[in-house]
Amino acid sequence: MSEVDEDEVLSDVGSGQEEMSQEDEKICHLTQETISQGLSLLCRTGNGLGHAFVKLDLKDKGLNDIAAISSYVHLRYLDVSNNHLSDLSPLASLTQLLWLKVDRNSVESFKGKPFAHLNYLQWLSVAGNRLTDLDGLVGPALVNLDLTGNSIKRVSGLQSDCFANLVILELRGNHLDTTDGINLPNLRNLYLAQNIIKRLEGLERLEHLTTLHLRDNQLDTLDGLCPNMKCLHYLNIRGNAIVDENALQSLGLLSKTLRVLVMSDNPLVETTDHRISVLMHALQLDRIDKEPVSLEERAEARRRIKELEEEIP
Numbered sequence: 001m002s003e004v005d006e007d008e009v010l011s012d013v014g015s016g017q018e019e020m021s022q023e024d025e026k027i028c029h030l031t032q033e034t035i036s037q038g039l040s041l042l043c044r045t046g047n048g049l050g051h052a053f054v055k056l057d058l059k060d061k062g063l064n065d066i067a068a069i070s071s072y073v074h075l076r077y078l079d080v081s082n083n084h085l086s087d088l089s090p091l092a093s094l095t096q097l098l099w100l101k102v103d104r105n106s107v108e109s110f111k112g113k114p115f116a117h118l119n120y121l122q123w124l125s126v127a128g129n130r131l132t133d134l135d136g137l138v139g140p141a142l143v144n145l146d147l148t149g150n151s152i153k154r155v156s157g158l159q160s161d162c163f164a165n166l167v168i169l170e171l172r173g174n175h176l177d178t179t180d181g182i183n184l185p186n187l188r189n190l191y192l193a194q195n196i197i198k199r200l201e202g203l204e205r206l207e208h209l210t211t212l213h214l215r216d217n218q219l220d221t222l223d224g225l226c227p228n229m230k231c232l233h234y235l236n237i238r239g240n241a242i243v244d245e246n247a248l249q250s251l252g253l254l255s256k257t258l259r260v261l262v263m264s265d266n267p268l269v270e271t272t273d274h275r276i277s278v279l280m281h282a283l284q285l286d287r288i289d290k291e292p293v294s295l296e297e298r299a300e301a302r303r304r305i306k307e308l309e310e311e312i313p
Contacts, residue, residue, distance in 0.1 A: 030068045034061060045074050046096055054096070058083070064106075066090050081105070081125075088114040097121050104128040110136030126150070127170070138162045146170040148191075155181040171195070172213075179203060179224070192217070193236070200224025207231070215239050215262070225250040234260045242266040245277040252281045259286045276301050 041055035052074035058066070063083040069075075070090040078094065081103035088107060091100070092114050100121060107129040113136045115121060121139060125146035132150075134157040139145065143165055152174040158181060166184055172193045179192065180201035189211040197217035203209075204226045212232060216239040232254055242248070242263065251258065261278060268274050275288050279301035285293050 028062050029065045030058070030061070030063050032068060034058065035068060035072065041077070043076075059101075069094070076120075091115070092117060095119065099123045101125045102129070106130055108132070110134065112136065113138055115139055122165075132175075134158060139166065140164060142166050144168040147174070149173040151175050153177075158182045158184055160184055160186070177218075182206065188231075189213075204228040210234065212236070221247040222250040223247075225253055227253045229254060230257060232257050234258075234262075236262040237266065238262050239265040242268045244268060245274075245281075248278060248281045251278070255282060255284055258282055258284065261285055261288050264289045276304065280305055 035056065035058075038057040039053035039055070040057070041053060042051055043054045044050070045052050054074055054076040056069070056072065056075055056078050058078070058080045060082045063080070063085060065087070066080060066085060067090050070093045073093055074096055075094050076096050077099045078091075078097060079101045081101050083105050085102065085105040086107055088102065088110070089112055091097070092112075095117055097118050098120055100123070103125050104127070107126060108131065115124070116138050118139075118141075120141055122141055122143045124139060124142055124144070127146050127148040127150070129150050131147065131152050133152060133154055134147075137157055139162065142163055145163070145166055145168070148170045149172070152171065153176065155171065155176065158169075160183055163184055164186065166187055168189045169182070169184070169187055170191045172191050172195075174195050176192065176195040176197055178199045178201050179197060180199070182190070182202060183205045185205060185207050187206055187209055190206070190209060191213040193213050193215040195217055197214060197219060200219070200222065201224055203224055205228075207228055208231050209229055210231050211234045213236045215236050219237060219240040220242060222237070222242075235254075235258060245268065247268070251261070261282065263269060263278070268277070271277070275293075275297055278288055279285060279293065279297060283298065283301055283305075287293060
């Protein structure tokens with residue numbers, strides 16, 4: 001995801017919540033007529049004995065109750081975004097769901113584990129709600145989970161036994177102050193921009209992570225990066241509080257894999273040779289911010305490294 005795309009997504013989440021508050025007077029219960037109007041995509045049922053519509057679009061309906069949906073057990077794709085939903089329990093019977101979007105509602109928790117029996121659900125977005133934690137959330141088949149724009153303060157529930165197949169996790173725009181609690185060895189892409197993260201913790205569990213996005217947090221050091229992160233290719237720490245090059249020492253632990261570092265809008269960048277300082281810790285980088293690393297920069301970094309080594313008695 002590009003930085004421009006990221007800004008647009010967070011902006012969309014916020015504007016959706018404003019629109020919802022302005023349309024409270026339209027709140028209503030789900031009716032069979034509304035369901036009929038939103039159904040599409042006629043497919044053979046899972047047992048092969050009949051046909052049913054498997055896609056349902058219920059976004060922007062002013063709904064605060066979707067109890068009527070529970071009997072539509074053949075649904076595979078469901079969009080209930082931009083409503084006023086707080087209770088997701090009617091979804092528990094939709095065991096054929098593959099794709100579910102619940103963005104911009106009023107969900108505060110996953111009480112009752114509404115997704116516990118959705119064994120085929122691969123894509124889930126609950127962005128722009130009122131979540132403060134993830135207790136009760138399980139997703140054995142989930143590949144992509146989007147929790148952008150909530151008020152999540154801790155993520156202790158993200159354990160590998162509940163999310164064994166999760167590859168992409170979006171937690172941008174929440175209230176996290178640490179990366180600890182994400183125990184997902186198979187995770188590939190982790191987006192944590194626009195939180196209040198001050199500490200990098202627990203990253204040794206993310207052995208297959210390739211992308212780590214930490215833009216607009218409160219990091220003043222990269223301590224916490226570790227050699228267990230054997231696949232990390234892209235690291236974004238733009239807009240943090242990195243002041244001096246000593247805070248970059250942990251980049252050396254990623255010397256075999258890291259190829260792209262984005263670190264603009266940190267105080268350190270105001271120094272004229274910050275790129276050389278970075279390369280002295282991570283000589284293998286191909287790109288720093290938007291500019292490729294030049295042969296001259298790499299040569300200068302090697303020269304300075306050699307000078308430092310010669311100074312050591």
